[in-house]
């Protein structure tokens with residue numbers, strides 16, 4: 001295979017950006033189709049991509065593609081992923097991979113034994129800050145504590161799901177990625193403010209090394225905050241993911257006598273990198289950079305959090321290995 005023949009499923013808010021990234025990779029990707037269910041989105045897709053076939057159902061183009069990007073609402077992911085795997089297509093699925101553990105189990109069975117690339121859109125793993133900090137975080141001596149905030153004023157988007165599936169999934173995934181620690185116990189409290197679903201949730205996570213993380217996610221906040229802070233006996237590191245700055249307060253002064261060091265790190269195009277990895281995995285038979293297991297783990301952590309919200313009790317996280 002010289003080029004990956006692809007379709008993008010869903011021409012909504014994020015689907016438009018995915019289409020741009022397919023176009024940007026024309027050397028390795030052939031843009032075969034946009035699959036959009038509704039006429040308004042189809043018209044827009046035809047205007048913006050006149051050379052690309054626009055259809056309303058994936059079945060119309062399934063025999064013309066090698067791979068697909070699923071950028072449809074979360075409730076549709078399971079059926080689409082299942083259909084694509086059953087038809088031996090490589091899959092990039094936006095987070096979350098599916099809605100709950102039951103769907104996860106089935107996807108695991110269907111994908112087992114198939115030699116397909118399945119990549120999940122946990123895009124928060126691609127911040128440049130992690131290139132320099134991830135190794136440091138993994139070398140930290142316990143005890144340390146992690147605090148993550150991901151809140152924003154109400155925008156009326158993604159209200160088909162709660163903030164655990166929409167926002168906290170990024171942070172639950174980041175804990176495993178950045179600290180190489182499995183969450184062992186999760187407890188959560190939340191509020192339904194704007195919608196019938198959880199709009200603001202505070203999650204407490206106990207990790208296997210007994211360190212603690214606190215995650216606050218919300219879509220009805222007074223201002224946008226996206227940051228991650230790690231504190232240990234060596235000091236504090238705060239990463240502001242909104243302004244792309246790393247702040248550090250060490251256990252002693254820095255060389256210039258200051259207490260706090262501030263470094264700006266470059267913002268990069270996460271989606272572009274995700275596409276690059278996906279095509280490269282398919283064309284060069286390399287493992288997926290964020291694979292099915294990562295997606296299943298994240299869905300399980302979301303399930304545990306929702307369970308704790310409903311029961312108001314701590315929930316033990318299962319080991320999915």
Ligand SMILES: NC(=O)c1ccc[n+]([C@@H]2O[C@H](COP(=O)([O-])OP(=O)(O)OC[C@H]3O[C@@H](n4cnc5c(N)ncnc54)[C@H](O)[C@@H]3O)[C@@H](O)[C@H]2O)c1
Nearest residue numbers: 010011012013014015035036037041071072074094095123
């Ligand atoms: N990685 C990230 O940071 C990130 C950011 C935003 C959204 N997302 C994820 O991307 C997905 C889409 O989010 P969005 O904000 O673009 O939603 P959206 O509602 O703006 O767009 C979804 C589009 O899919 C279309 N659609 C629905 N069912 C379809 C089907 N069966 N086949 C084809 N098209 C169908 C809808 O008509 C709509 O145009 C969600 O799963 C969301 O969680 C991820």
